[in-house]
Amino acid sequence: MSNYTAPVDDMMFLLNDVFAFEKLMKELPGHEDTGADLAASILEEAGKFCSDVIAPLNQSGDQEGCKLENGTVTTPKGFPEAYKQFCEAGWNGLSADPEFGGQGLPRVLQILFDEMVCSANLSFGLFPGLTRGAIEALMHHASDDLKSTYVHKMVSGEWPGVMALTEPHAGTDLGLLSTRAVPQDDGSYKITGNKIFISSGDQDFGGNIVHLVLARLSGAPAGVKGISLFVVPKFVPKADGTSGPRNGVWVGALEHKMGIHAQPTCQMVYEDAVGWMVGEPNRGLNAMFTMMNAERLFVGIQGLGIGEAAYQKAQEYAKDRLQSRSPDGTRGPVAIIEHPDVRKMLLQSRALTEGGRALAVWTALQMDKAERHPDAAIRKQADQLVALVTPVIKAALSDFGFETAVACQQVFGGHGYVREWGMEQYVRDARIAMIYEGTNGVQAMDLVTRKLTMEGGELPRRFIALVKAELHAMGAAAGIGELLGPVKESVDRLERVTEALQKHATNGAELGAAATDYLRMFALTAFGWLWARMAAHALEAGADPTPLHRRKIALAQFFVARVLPQTLGLERSIMAGAAPLMELEADLF
């Protein structure tokens, strides 16, 4: 069975045909020269690197896992070398600021690259992913001194980054954390406390490690308003910028996890560790949120990446494996891809994966606009749209990535349950994306409580209006008619439910009871819109569509006919309200 192959054609279809990438880039100062040809050649190169260097370590890394010996983590065979190649080829700084050694490419190329890395090897992908998040936080909130000490080396990949938030009794509720920071005379701090679930907490890649740690100053207010953010390096940098003496940053233990075994998820102990504050005292959560929004998008991409990789293996297996007779009973054994239920699992997997990719690309382009567009009003509008869909991408794409991994595993029957083909690893690895960076339930709460009320409730209305206008404009495309009806119906449904929830804006129980169903409904409806858009562009090929265009049209039809109807039940379920959830006393559960 072949290894992972990056879906560059599908990605370029989105960039070129669906989202007019080149035209948009010409409007964005700094990205004017990033044309479609450059994008295609970067994605081709990226795909080759992921297939050749990272993907071959995925199964071996899972089986070998990480080790903790004498206080130091050893990653699986091949990881340090692959990481070195990754950095040397410049992939670590793809979208980073050129001032700090980055290549300054648009975010949309970054997220497509991220997808490839996560398809190839999720455990590996977390190393650069977390570094990027840490860079983001420093770029937005750190002093120039801190930036000049750390960011260049983080962009090069020499000093990877780590986010240290969670403590045993402070997960979702970071306000409960108790790690302490004590100011020193020289302007630094001494950090002491225990953190758990720290991805990339330690490794053997040879450089320094830059921990961003949330901690509490003595006398700080209780709760989230008393948390500050600190840079805590594993080795204290010397004046010349190189790594200096060992800091009080220790690995207490490696977590024993369901998956991502090649990723050293650590329990960290900070003992009088020297650190420097990032941003203002007691405003650490604010700084961390800058990082977390980018991370949340990345976590959605992780689900997408695993879904793509699992699909690739499943469709290949389904074409090879001969079993049972054809549906009309005339031939057998036939390749199982002839069996309707196998087709259904594959089409659903692909429709959810490509729908997710379309939403992620749309969002990343909004982020590029928000960062670079010359018109401040457009920047702001784009930024708000990103805020609206970030929880949807994080939660829905990770949910669908897991569902896709499970469905693709099912295509293999018993062969999916054993280790050999790698399908069960996808399921174990995909599962984490639904949990970390804020569980998917927390994302859904963010959507219904904070995002639905932004701009006085105008933001979701603006999104829905945008979708409706696009669907209306598509009405003219040949052959799109039968698709458009159910999609419009689902947008009306989303609008009705959104308005109903906005009326509950101060009722935490009603919003909470609706949250996860609403987020799923939002995502499926957005996918419906984007599948209509993809189909409309594919239909432009007219009477002689390419195989790619025919596949897009078939996937759009499948999605609308067989997946989108879930929104019917979700509406009914949401509108039943909170009472059926809230009335039973806790002790009767």
Added chain:
Amino acid sequence: MSNYTAPVDDMMFLLNDVFAFEKLMKELPGHEDTGADLAASILEEAGKFCSDVIAPLNQSGDQEGCKLENGTVTTPKGFPEAYKQFCEAGWNGLSADPEFGGQGLPRVLQILFDEMVCSANLSFGLFPGLTRGAIEALMHHASDDLKSTYVHKMVSGEWPGVMALTEPHAGTDLGLLSTRAVPQDDGSYKITGNKIFISSGDQDFGGNIVHLVLARLSGAPAGVKGISLFVVPKFVPKADGTSGPRNGVWVGALEHKMGIHAQPTCQMVYEDAVGWMVGEPNRGLNAMFTMMNAERLFVGIQGLGIGEAAYQKAQEYAKDRLQSRSPDGTRGPVAIIEHPDVRKMLLQSRALTEGGRALAVWTALQMDKAERHPDAAIRKQADQLVALVTPVIKAALSDFGFETAVACQQVFGGHGYVREWGMEQYVRDARIAMIYEGTNGVQAMDLVTRKLTMEGGELPRRFIALVKAELHAMGAAAGIGELLGPVKESVDRLERVTEALQKHATNGAELGAAATDYLRMFALTAFGWLWARMAAHALEAGADPTPLHRRKIALAQFFVARVLPQTLGLERSIMAGAAPLMELEADLF
């Protein structure tokens, strides 16, 4: 955190209040004396045994796994001793024929016991479960000689049973299998071939092991009509009935699996192994199907058992874990069971688990009727209903068991992803039940192709009529009104879709395209009916309901309001037909 506690009160509510167990038993010769008190005391004892002896080995067994050394399997620490206790206490023969040393108890108690064993330790539960299936096949098809040699020792547990069907290229399609059987002069056969995925293929419990092996006689017709069934013991019994010389039955390797690590799933090699035919030549699949129907019910119960165990841990954690403020914002941190989305995950888990148990109990009582009722017409009717719902129980209860394990893992956040609490093991273990004994897709095909056409299509109509009549009769119960409407609506929906599928009876593509959605719709609708029934009985308690009754009513309301609406989307999806699945050529996937 406490270990597993058997839900005996919930089970007795079903037996006593919902299904009038004692009354039915009095009608069944041989079970007249099995009253409610006896049932309760058996379930209490069973629960204690599972909690005290089997459950403590669940996590350690997962972590230790099985070993293959010098051709022999070693099970994890404690397993041989626990198995010995299990057999000595008589649990292995709970529902087996007293003529062969069994206790002859009704099947409904067997399946409730099975649920407990699977909650406590799925890997362990497969040993007696497979033995019971093997006994069933021998009881129905083997010669008296074979029965007298094997069955008594299998009922006692001394000689556990194994089903050896699958080969590398013959999974769902057993017609492709190539293991050979060569007749010997003494009436025995020599069996040669390789099997994979063989649960309980070997162990270290000290007795003989009875393999039931599917193989092909030379010159047998191709396909499933050329398969015969053989008893192939690990040790050839001597004339005095004790284990004799080693037979050509070898473990080639242990499978490396996602879960059920304490269960030795083997690749088996049969080399000129002595065997004896069970039943007629070339009718082996028929004999195996006797076993498989019981096994399929058991696999559904496995999903149920894991769902129950996962729920127990999740609700306890949710009551303990303090995080974030109450939905009205007035208090915090509060136990996470106050958060609506956590409640939703828990209620959904419990509603699906108890709904599944109700359907399983109803079905087991039909089996008891089918075996013992004095009226042949009633026996036949009951048997047909069992045939109808067997694929639904296998597939839906294993799907829901997995979904429940995933939801309950989610309640733990990051603590669900690490090994410590055992939640990730439930997910890994539950996954297998959707695959083996015929994948859930195969079950769905069985439902739509074979079961919907039984009795000339009358069987599903009879089931729906029975449900409708019960719902109609419930109309009088106080307070049931608001529940009944949506349930009746979903039954009408099931009826419409069933009729539509019956019109496609010869169209394999249409049936296959509908199959999994239809099975889920069937299951949810059946749960709706049974939740109405449970609520009606709970409501009989009137103005002063017990906590158990209040919980049943709340769960029924939750299920109808927040889960049953899925059937809306399923209907729409099914009615969209096969075209969206079948039109794309395989090479464009």
